[in-house]
Amino acid sequence: MTREDIIERLKARPEPAVLVIGGGINGISAFRELALNGVDVVLAEKADYCSGASGALSRMVHGGLRYLENGEFKLVRESLLERDLLLANAPHYVHPLPTTVPIFGVFSGLASGALRFLGLSRRQGRRGAVLIKLGLTLYDLFTAGRRALPTHAFHGRSGTRRLFPALNLGARASATYHDAWVSRPERLALEMLAEGVAAGGLALNHAPVIRAGSGLELSDSVDGRAVPIRPRLVINATGGWIDLTNASIGTRAPRLIGGTMGSHLIVDNPALYRALSGQMIYYENEDGRICIAFPYLGKVLVGSTDVRIDDPDAAVASAAEQDYILASLSLVFPDIVIAPDEIVFRFAGVRPLPASAAAVTGRIPRDHFCEVIEGTPPVLCMIGGKWTTFRSFGALAADMAMARLGVARRIDTAGLAIGGGRDYPGDPAPWVAELASRTGLAETRVAALLERYGARAAELAQHFGPDAAIAGHSAAELAYLIANEQVETLADLLVRRTTIAITGELSLRVIDRSLDLLSAARGWTAERAAAERRSFLDLLATRHGLSAESLARRDPRTQP
Ligand SMILES: Cc1cc2nc3c(=O)[nH]c(=O)nc-3n(C[C@H](O)[C@H](O)[C@H](O)COP(=O)(O)OP(=O)(O)OC[C@H]3O[C@@H](n4cnc5c(N)ncnc54)[C@H](O)[C@@H]3O)c2cc1C
Structure with a gap:
């Protein structure tokens, strides 16, 4: 469906049962739940x-090991269940992640943990072996009976040294447990969106919802059109923007959100990559904040910070945040030095946490819930939530919406595979070999497509062809994403439909080749294309720490 088609259909359906505002994972999850259950829904x-x-x-x-300290047992149990469901339903994107916690003390953190649990302390203390043992035992207990992943194990000083030779010598022990990681969260969301659309829902990006007169309207920021809409119920799934959205659609609600900003770095440093031994290191810095580093698509993802912020649009991974993250990394790997040009990407976002008076950001509850603000139309606000729990949170919002609309649930998504996770091969090697021989493509190309699109690679491989000249992608592949996945900007294509930006494969040449494809597909003038190029370079410089000069250096023969 083209943008034009979607807008025409929206105009023909101005009174849907539900309008979901916000196309993050939680809004998309609620949209999918509603559409699959036959509700007329627009996002x-x-x-x-x-x-x-x-x-x-x-x-x-993940279950959220550290949320146990805050007594959030229900959340951890639910998150572990959703983690295990995702390992089964989205095996193309969600993978097991062995995780090691270096331990520097034995009893530290016990007293402060107990006091925090009883609400008598707000201090964030360092965690010792006994506290970590307690947490990991609970983690294992919560998953007993399913055992999708191995239970935890402790290593003494020499075992730790053998596993992680570059680790700070002060680590007297370590504990290894298992969680999971997601390679392409944005693509998984797109797959769920597509399922909602296939079931009859309509979704439009680059279209903020605003109040217009006595009703609401989708304001198309691509072509400046306005699409009036009169839903029976609104779901406000705008995360860190919830309060701003309520204000802009004229809903009188109390303050619901108190977001915190977190930044991450993607590091291309072979010594650091090797030092991780294929695992995540889950460590605390000197102020007791948990940080992480793990291998991510050939690079290392390191994060994160946790700073209160009022305006989510102002979230930027700054140079100061970068310094903080690198300083904490040097506590665990003191001999590994990261050069500035080894930071190939950085990014920031706002955790949509419930409004809270907690003095320490780590103490703000991580659980999710829905609150309905009565009015015309009523607005159901989705507050809080982790990425891991998007399915159960979306189901909760959809159930509340369906109860109001008098619609009975007919599909339970708990056991439903997502997108390219359907028919995903248990053993990829023979699957790849068979598809390679059927299509004539190299096995490495087929394996890359399987990683990117899951089992859908079987239908896409022939069409995408053998060449991978644009940062590992063929022109046909990028053109397909532009035509079929509502790509309107270079950032849509290079930051979210693909992992080209986050894995450090962006260069001026890659940007220009992608711009040619986008420009041709949208029929842009040279001026319009040049404006898009400027705007993307500006975004990379201000939000992701990438100057045009650094992009040019990755591609020596192009000029900024
Ligand atoms: C630094 C950081 C690290 C995290 N790490 C993890 C992790 O490892 N694991 C995990 O499980 N969770 C993690 N989380 C939490 C998780 O990312 C979030 O809870 C989840 O992504 C929230 O999704 P959402 O859909 O509610 O919000 P968002 O993804 O923020 O989506 C809200 C959307 O609403 C849109 N919007 C705003 N106003 C309007 C409007 N007027 N009209 C239309 N649209 C509008 C915005 O553009 C935005 O796309 C992390 C979060 C952060 C910030």
């Missing part, structure tokens, strides 16, 4: 799908 996203927190997460699919 509108002001920028691009997953351009908020849902593209800025640490990419962990």
Whole structure:
């Protein structure tokens, strides 16, 4: 469906049962739940799908070990269940992640943990072996009976040294447990969106929802059109923007959100990559904040910070945030020095946490819930939530919406494979070999497509062809994404539909070749194309720490 088609259909359906505002993972999850259950639903996203927190997460699919300290047992149990469901339903993107916690003390953190649990302390203390043992035992208990992943194990000083020779010598022990990571969260969201659309829903990006007169309207920021809409119910799934959205659609609601900003770095340093031994290191810095580093698509993802912020549009991974993250990394790997040009990408987002008076950001509850603000139309606000729990949160919002609309649930998504996770091969090697011989493509190309699109690679491989000249992608592949996945900007294509930006494969040449494809598909004038190029370079410089000069250096023969 082209943008034109979607807008025409929206105009023909001005009174849907539900309008979901916000195309992050939670809005998309609620949209999918409603559409699959036969509800007439529309989703509108002001920028691009997953351009908020849902593209800025640490990419962990986890129970949340540290939330146990805050007594959030229900959340951890639910998250572990959703993690295990995702390992089964989205095996193309969600993978097991062995995780090691270096331990520097034995009893430290016990007293402060207990006091925090009882609400008698707000201090964030360092965690010792006994506290970590307690947490990991609970983790294993919560998953007993399913055992999708191995239980935890402790290593003494010499075992730790053998596993991680570059680790700070002060580590007297370590503990290894298992969680999971997601390689392409944005693509997984797009797959769910497509399922909602296939079931009859309509979704439009680059279309903020605003109040217009006595009603609402989708304001098309691509062509400046306005599409009036009169839903029976609104779901406000705008994460860190919830309060701003309520204000802009004229809903009188109390303050619901108190977001915190977090930044990450993608590091291309072979010594650091080797030092991780294929695992995530889950460590705390000197102020007791948990940080992480793990191998991510050939590079290392390191994060994150946790700073209160009022305006989610102002979230930027700054040079100061970079310094903080590198300083904490040097506590665990003191001999590994990261050069500035080894930071190939950085990104930030806002955790949509419930409004809270907690003095320490790590103490703000991570759980999710929905609150309905009565009015015309009523507005159901989705507050809080982790990426890991998007399915159960979306189901909760959809159930509340369906109860109001008098619609009975007919599909449970708990056991439903997502997108290219359907028919995903248990053993990829023979699958890849068979498809390679059927299509004549190299096995490496087929394997890359399987990683990117899951089992859908079987239908896409022939069409995408053998060449991979644009940062590992063929022109046909990028043209397909532009035509079929609502790509309106270079950032949509290079930051979210693909992992080209995050894996450090952007260069001026890659940008220009992609711009040619986008420009041709949209029929842009040279001026319009030049404006898009400027705007993308500006975004890379201000939000992701990438200057035009650094992009030119990756591509020595092009000029900024
Ligand atoms: C630094 C960081 C690390 C994290 N790490 C993890 C992790 O490892 N694992 C995990 O499980 N969770 C993690 N999370 C949490 C997780 O990312 C979020 O809870 C989740 O992505 C929130 O999704 P959302 O859809 O509610 O919000 P968002 O993804 O922020 O989506 C809200 C959307 O609403 C849109 N919008 C705003 N106003 C309007 C309007 N008026 N009209 C239309 N659209 C509008 C925005 O553009 C945005 O796309 C992390 C979060 C951050 C920030």
